[in-house]
């Protein structure tokens with residue numbers, strides 16, 4: 001049984017009418033953010049030679065230099081590769097969703113304003129992540145800033161809200177991190193990669209989900225022997 005089937009079974013005990021909607025939502029939520037973040041992380045790493053070199057060295061130190069052997073990546077291996085995790089988080093910071101929305105159920109007072117019930121309140125992870133109070137030199141790709149986060153205790157940096165917050169924050173966040181870590185380790189272990197195009201800019205005015213690229217970006221990859 002797949003995870004999707006198991007979830008739909010649970011939902012169907014509540015309401016069968018809504019299960020196609022939930023199924024589509026789950027597919028969208030699980031793929032439409034994790035896939036572009038894997039793309040952007042690979043792009044950021046390949047466009048910064050010193051970071052690319054450091055990642056290749058760390059992968060070699062854990063799995064050996066050539067990409068010939070079949071490898072299995074364990075939790076212990078991942079602990080030895082923190083730079084990859086920091087690069088993913090730094091990518092998510094820079095390409096975070098444009099907005100997260102909540103409907104106001106009871107009037108809320110914010111400073112001198114009262115937001116009436118029925119209104120929508122929006123938080124922009126994209127812009128909050130560009131506040132230098134939380135992220136000095138916010139436009140720069142600086143994976144080392146994530147050294148300060150207590151990731152062992154599953155805590156992000158203050159001001160990082162790419163996965164939302166509170167009761168409805170993204171339940172797939174740690175799975176997403178794992179999937180993207182595995183994708184990057186396997187890609188860089190088996191293939192030498194380089195960018196053929198400059199890294200595209202993000203498309204403007206993208207509100208829902210993480211940012212998409214403005215144009216194509218070709219990558220050359222050759223099997224490591």
Ligand code: HEM
Pocket residue numbers: 026029030031033034037092097100101162163164165166167168169170171172173175176210
């Ligand atoms: C880098 C990847 C991802 C990002 C940036 C991301 C981001 C988000 C955000 C911003 C929300 C809304 C949170 C809120 O309203 O406070 C959300 C919700 C959700 N995410 Fe993710 N997500 C990612 C990956 C995933 C994956 C891999 C899964 C599933 C395997 C997933 C499943 C969900 C679900 C089911 C919700 C709805 C939760 C609810 O409304 O109760 N997400 N995600």
